[in-house]
Structures are given as C-alpha cells and as structure tokens.
Amino acid sequence: MVSQFIKTGIFVFALFIVTESSAQNIDFKAYDNWEQVVADAKKANKHIFVDVYTDWCSWCKKLDKDVFTAEGVASYYNKTFINIKLNAEDGAMGEKFAEKNGVNGFPTLLYFSPQGKWVHRISGYRDPGDFVDAGWDAVNPERQLVSYETKFEKGEKSLEFLRTYIHAINEAGLDNSSAIQTYIAQLNDADYKDSTHWAVISYNFYDTDSEYFYSLLENKKSLEVSHGTASVNQFFEHAYSYKIYEIGKSEDAKALNSFISQVKSSIPDLAEKLTAYAQYIFYKDDEENGHKYAQKYLTMHCSNSNELNAAAWKYFENEEDEIKLNEALFWVLKSIRLDKNWYNTDTQANLLLKLGRLEEAKKAAINSIEIARRDGMDPEETELLLEKINDSLESR
Template sequence: MAALACLTALSATGQNREIVFKEADWKTQLANAKKENKLIFFDAYTSWCGPCKMMAKDVFTKDSVADLFNQTFINVKYDMEKGEGIALKDKFGVNAFPTYLFINGDGEVVHKIVGSAPAGEFMQEAGKALKPESTVFGLAKKFDGGDHSEAIALAYLEGLDKAYESDKMGRVAKVYFDGLPETALMETRQWDLIQKYLNTPSSSAFAYLYAHKEQLGTKYGADKVEGYFQQTFNRSVYSIKSAYEKKRELKDAQERAAAIRKLLAKGTEYSKPILTQLDLTEYVASNQWDKFSARLNKIWNDDSSPRKNALILGAANDMVSMAPVKYYPQALNWAIQISATNPDLFTKIQVADLKKRVLKKQGKIADAEAMGLEAMALRKEASQKGQMTPPMMKD
C-alpha cells in the first residue's frame, strides 16, 4: 500500500512540522473520513495527563511523524473530560491516557495504541492501522470466526495486552488455554504464556493449574507460583467490581465470582481478604448496604492487619458514591476513626478526600471546601517529601 511507504520515504523538506488536528464535531469528522477514504487518527487525552503532553511536545512535532499523519490520516483530538469527549470516552471504552484510536468512516475502530512511545515505535504501530487484518480487530474476526490456532491466538492476545484490554484478553486466553491438553499446561513455554495472559479463575486450565500448584511450585518456584495465583484472584475481584458498576459482561463477572469462591473454599493465607472484598463487591452490586456496613464494622473491630485502613477507606468511598444518603454518616465515622489512629501521610490524604466528599454530599459546602484545602496541603507536603499521593476522587 502506497501509504505505508510514507514510513520510510517521506521527504524531509522543511523543519518543525507537527501533526495538524482538525476541529469539528464527531459526526463531521466521520463524514470527512468517509468522503476522503481515510482513517481517523483519534487522540484521546486529558488536560492532566503527563504522557499526553510529552507525546504532543516531543513526538507529534517530529517531521517524520507529522508528515506520515498529515498525509495519511484525518487527525482529531478530544479532551475526554470536556464537551463531546465525555460521550466519546464511553463510546470507545477509553480508560487509560493517552489512548490513540484509528477509526474508519463507519465509526469502527481498526487499531488502538495505549500509552506513550518514541517516535519510531509510534510510527511503526500507526502503520499497522493500514493493514487491518493484522490489527487486534482484524485478529478478533479470525479468532471469533473459529480460528484458534496458536499463531492467531497468541498474536491476538499480544495485541489485546498492548491495547490494555485485560478483560477481553482473559476471555480469549480462557478459550485458547482451555483447549490445550492439561499436561501441556505444565510445560515451561505454556506456563510462561499463562502467567502473561490467563487472568480469569473461571478457566478450566486455571483450575487445573491451581489444583497442581505444589508441582508448579517445585518446578518454577513456590513464591512465583503463589504470586501469580494471588495476583489473578485480586485482579479478578477488581474486574468483577468494574463489570457490576458498568453493568457490562455480567455473566462473565458472575462466572469469575463463582470460580473464586470454589477455588478458595479450602483456604489459603490470602483467601480471607480476597473473599471479603468479593463479598463487599457483591453487596454493592445488589444494594445490600446494611450488610455492607455491618461487614465493615466487623472488619474495623476484628481485623488488625495493615490492610484494614485501605480496605475501609476504599469501601467508604464506594458508599459515598453509590449508597443512599442515610449511610454517609457511617462513612464519615470510619474516616474519623482512622484519623484518630494517626495514619501515614498517604492515608491522611485519603481520609481528607473522603471527608470532603461526605461533607459536599451533605450540602455542607463551606466545610467541604475547607477539607479540600486541607487535602491539597497534605498533597503538597507529600510532594515535597517525594512521597506518593492517592488519586483524587470525584465528588
């Protein structure tokens, strides 16, 4: 394809060129793409995203990059937190920044790049959009059409991994690895691939491996093997929570939850906290806030582990986000109790953020603003000390 030649044969005449982004509403952008028979290069960014700014400053201004994109694509960009960008973020499932989409005139995503990259690597990835059969979306058509060969499956899994499509990657990995002979799962090559791609406990391959984790530990190291299983369980609970909140892939989420309960029924040192988090997640999904609150009170009274504060603060924020207003004082009470234990600076910021959210929800605007200033001061202190700060919660 002629456009691919741009990757290596673009003229270098002129200097300081940059990608030119066209301004128009999304409907007009699609119409132009169809009329010109070009793909849209869609820059999904936010105003606070550091890597987004780096790409705009250091990569989009390279002559070679500018020439490729200006000649080959219709370039558009939308702030995912403003105007039409808010709806487009949901439409295309953007959940990391920067995300770069390549979309045809029918509104179909044909390629996706997540994260920053040097100019050469970025151009190489962009070039894949011009060969749709080799993109993650082209590979999806082949895989979903029944081609579960190793070459297609692994190429598809690699593409999903790069595109940050973790849940979809898990579903594809489940189909592929469940189709292999059980004895093959213990082989070094397959075990390496499993650790990278298989992230769902509802897979029969995962269940087989979990039942044989002692043998795996002997062969590959007990700590590494246990780390894989624990990480998979934890990430699955997070995935289940996200599915319930978004009301998407609910059947898959329910299957994961049932598998976690079954596999952890015998108990390990990490079973209790994982099952506790799963219980809380399902209480929220079914609006059982009395059970949710009672469970957290029990944790507060009985749990002496270091994880207690983080678990309760996370759950309290869920309560403020989704529970009826009558439960807000309970969330505030947990914050006050945690404050009284003289926590570390990271936790103090979390507590201040939670208090601000509760006060604002209760209509106590002046108190909420004062608490917001306190949280900002704590963040500044942490920054000066070179310490991490928690992400800011939306009110």
C-alpha cells in the same frame, strides 16, 4: 539600513523556527461531528486517528509533550491520517464517541479506515517508536486488530495466531477472555510446564470458575517446579483478585464467606493473604469494619505500590483522626519503598502537611517535584502544594 536588515533577519529566523516547530507537531483538526471527519478522510483517502483523553490524565499530557512532538512522529501521522483529539468528559462529541467505542481508560488511541470503520486500537502511553509502529499497524490489513478479530471469528485457532491475537487485544485494553479460553482449551497438563504457554496463561487467564483453572490448581506444585513459586503464586493471587472484586461489588456476605472457605481448602498457602484481601475489598466502604480490615491487609500483606498509595490518598482526603493518618503515612512510605514515583511522594507530602509536620512535608514536596520533572510529568499540583506548605511555615 542595518537596523532594517536586522529586523528582517530576525523576522525570517523567527518564521523559520515557527515553521519548524509546527512541522514537529501532529496537526489535530477540530470537528463538530463525526460525519465531517469521515467526509474529509474519504476526500483525502486517509485513515483517521483519534486521541481520546481527559484533562486530568497525566499520561495524556505526556503524550502531547513528548510523543506527538517527537521527530518523525508528526510527519508520519500528518501524511497518513486525519488526526483529531476528543476529550471524553467535555463536549457531546467526545462523550458520545467514548461511550460508543467502549473507552474507559486514558489515553485510548483509535484508528479508523477512510470510510470511518474501526480498524485498530491501542491504550495507554506509548513512546515515539511504539506509537509510530501502531500507526503502521493501523494501515496494514495484516496487522490491524480488526483483521485478527475477523480471522478468529472465522475459525482461526492455531496457538501461534492466538498468541498474536491475545497480545493485540491486550494492547488495545479490551477483553481477551474468549481468545484465552480458546487457547488454554487446547493444552494438556504437560503443556502447562512449557514456558511459552505459561507466559500466556499467567498473564491472561483469570477465570477462577473455569475447569481449566481447577486443573491449574491441581498442578500447582509441578508448576512451581517448572516456573518458580513466586511466579505461580503471583498468578493465583492476580486471578483470585478478579473474583474478589466481583464479590465486593455484589455486597453478598455469604459469597465472601464461601470464597474464604474455598481458598482455605484449595490453596492453603495463600489463604491468609487472599482472605485479608477479600475482607479489605468487601468492607472498604464500611464505616464500622473498613479500617480494621484495611489495617490488616495493607500493613501485613499488601505489596502493590499503587494500591498502598491509593489507600493512603483516600485516608488523606477523608480522615481527620491523627492515628489513622499516621497509618496512611506508613502505607505510602511502604509504597515508596516498593516503587518511588511522583504520585506516592506527592501523597506523602500531603499527609505530612495534614499532620502538621511542615519541614518534612516541604522536603517531600520538593522531592516529588524533582521526580515528576525527571519523568517528564507536570508537577503543577505539587508545586501548588509546596506554596501552601511555605505559606504555613512563614505564618507559624
């Protein structure tokens, strides 16, 4: 009798845990086609939430683990939306959906009306509070991105509105060029000194061929007085980086030389760094010149942690030369000094292993795993690397 009661009690307790656990998860439903999603949304009179992810996206996994299961998140989304997950790289529905909706970064989170019309969108990882806020915005006609878009198309051009609209576009990971051009066209030289306007310009305006950009160049000294040299230089470097990538894609050496001449005359204090960066991007895949320009830019000028790590990882994957691998190790150590994270410490461990420095590689791998766990990431790949390092240590 007692044992039966214990078994029953355990069963009830287990059932309670399962019920509570499932209540703390967003109920993502499986569908074979979009038409059925819309049919169910219409029937339930609910909006549609779509999480577009990939298997390799670590931030997608963090959303699954820490956000979709957070207190209050699941209850709101289950009550308000038909929820679905689509892998952008697996299955016809996910691939087609991602292409149709212009998804090129992950995670991308999209919201639709019960009739299947797009109304709102955000991109990238969000904490539980921001994620619930996005869900509120998605069902509020005054806060939906599509509403801002409609107002803009109908002629709403006030600076206050444009600031809100540009922010919403950025949150969605979409092109804001039309809105920012409309914003800056309403400003004069004196307005550039205003901190509110500068925040909008410096974060969003990168059209180096625009008349407004040349106006900003002419006002560079006064901008430095108002906003500081570091802020102003960062803006121009970032703006020119877009132009540099265009030239890199074009593979037009004349365009590269023209750009170098232009920055030498128009912005001499940044010309050396911009020239090094332009040459690095242009010759990135050039077997004869690529390494020379990588050395120059990454070693002497680059202060972007992610860029340094990406270059180091590329060398890890493609180089066998010990001198080049040691240079890559220098770049990743520079990346770590700027921003120590799971990604660059993992690169460090991989490079040290490839260089045969096993004890150092083990220490780096352990450190990388600890950082990943601290930041809520899944260190499975680094754990496999650590196993490989330990096997090498045991067999030597």
